[in-house]
Amino acid sequence: MQKIGLGTAAIGRPQYINIKSKETKPFDKKSFTEDGLSVLELAYENGIRYFDTSPGYGMAESILIDWLKSKSDSEIELATKWGYTYVAEFKKDALVHEVKEHSLEKLVSQWEVSKQLKPFLNTYQIHSATFETGVLKNKEVLHTLSEYQKKIDLKIGLSTTGANQLEVLKEAYDVEVNGQQLFDVFQVTHNILDQSVTEFCNKMALDEKRIIVKEALANGRLLPNKNFTQYDLLYNELKKLAKKYDVGADAIALRFCVQSLDSYSVLSGALEKEHLLSNLKANGFVLEEEELFLLKSFAISTDSYWNERKKLSWN
Numbered sequence: 008m009q010k011i012g013l014g015t016a017a018i019g020r021p022q023y024i025n026i027k028s029k030e031t032k033p034f035d036k037k038s039f040t041e042d043g044l045s046v047l048e049l050a051y052e053n054g055i056r057y058f059d060t061s062p063g064y065g066m067a068e069s070i071l072i073d074w075l076k077s078k079s080d081s082e083i084e085l086a087t088k089w090g091y092t093y094v095a096e097f098k099k100d101a102l103v104h105e106v107k108e109h110s111l112e113k114l115v116s117q118w119e120v121s122k123q124l125k126p127f128l129n130t131y132q133i134h135s136a137t138f139e140t141g142v143l144k145n146k147e148v149l150h151t152l153s154e155y156q157k158k159i160d161l162k163i164g165l166s167t168t169g170a171n172q173l174e175v176l177k178e179a180y181d182v183e184v185n186g187q188q189l190f191d192v193f194q195v196t197h198n199i200l201d202q203s204v205t206e207f208c209n210k211m212a213l214d215e216k217r218i219i220v221k222e223a224l225a226n227g228r229l230l231p232n233k234n235f236t237q238y239d240l241l242y243n244e245l246k247k248l249a250k251k252y253d254v255g256a257d258a259i260a261l262r263f264c265v266q267s268l269d270s271y272s273v274l275s276g277a278l279e280k281e282h283l284l285s286n287l288k289a290n291g292f293v294l295e296e297e298e299l300f301l302l303k304s305f306a307i308s309t310d311s312y313w314n315e316r317k318k319l320s321w322n
């Protein structure tokens with residue numbers, strides 16, 4: 008399977024966290040769905056077989072359910088999540104876009120919808136597990152996930168976000184139900200700027216855990232632009248490497264993720280077709296050791312990374 012997978016946050020809701028500034032066209036459900044379907048098909052035609060989604064991504068699950076009706080390829084793998092509800096009703100200026108709730112009721116009710124993604128669905132993740140929601144200590148929730156794991160044949164996982172990703176991962180790795188580790192899939196933020204989970208994830212990968220990388224482009228911050236001049240030195244290096252390998256800076260940043268962490272898949276979060284095709288060029292070359300080493304030197308502190316991310320808006 009090729010390393011690059013597709014994250015579907017952007018195909019399911021017109022606004023999400025990124026650094027875009029261009030005006031988006033008025034929302035129209037029919038054409039939005041058609042666009043989403045065509046991005047999924049383009050991804051598939053170009054070899055993508057791993058897709059990540061969530062009920063928190065607006066219509067993404069329902070677009071996938073529709074798209075999968077025409078597919079019978081057993082190589083397609085789907086991961087979804089539970090715990091976030093999309094509430095913005097596709098309005099750009101909504102005050103609240105999503106609501107987080109890690110209760111048993113939310114788990115059971117979201118599963119009733121997500122189960123339509125079977126038989127392609129093989130991974131079910133807690134969406135943004137944190138200490139604050141107590142989800143990693145909620146016995147009812149953990150036992151229910153363990154039941155799904157056994158009865159429905161699902162890999163159980165979680166995604167992490169925030170400056171304490173590493174602490175959350177360590178606690179999650181140790182969670183057991185009936186003497187067995189519960190979590191087999193860990194979706195983490197990893198990129199040139201935030202490399203804080205590299206070592207622990209590589210250790211988990213040795214233990215046959217699946218690591219999925221998200222935010223490989225740091226929501227677009229890794230694409231050379233004028234708003235983050237503090238990264239100009241990094242942008243220069245990305246541009247040089249992009250020229251050398253005849254790809255875009257996006258492919259260099261994604262390739263960095265492929266080579267710096269032992270992952271099962273690195274997600275592209277592209278919505279624009281040309282961006283997706285450009286992201287996929289990360290499959291076509293290998294960075295040299297010293298290039299990888301140089302890119303590794305641009306890591307910033309996790310606190311700075313996440314403080315800056317908090318300031319990005321929904322566009």
Ligand SMILES: NC(=O)c1ccc[n+]([C@@H]2O[C@H](COP(=O)([O-])OP(=O)(O)OC[C@H]3O[C@@H](n4cnc5c(N)ncnc54)[C@H](OP(=O)(O)O)[C@@H]3O)[C@@H](O)[C@H]2O)c1
Binds near residue numbers: 014277280282
């Ligand atoms: N907590 C969680 O569980 C969580 C959180 C975040 C993400 N995720 C998952 O990870 C997936 C990936 O999303 P991400 O946020 O990690 O995205 P990302 O890959 O870090 O960044 C995506 C952004 O980069 C832009 N982009 C990509 N290639 C480009 C190019 N060549 N030129 C210009 N712009 C380019 C995209 O623009 P366009 O949209 O215009 O193409 C989009 O705005 C999501 O879809 C989701 O599945 C999960």
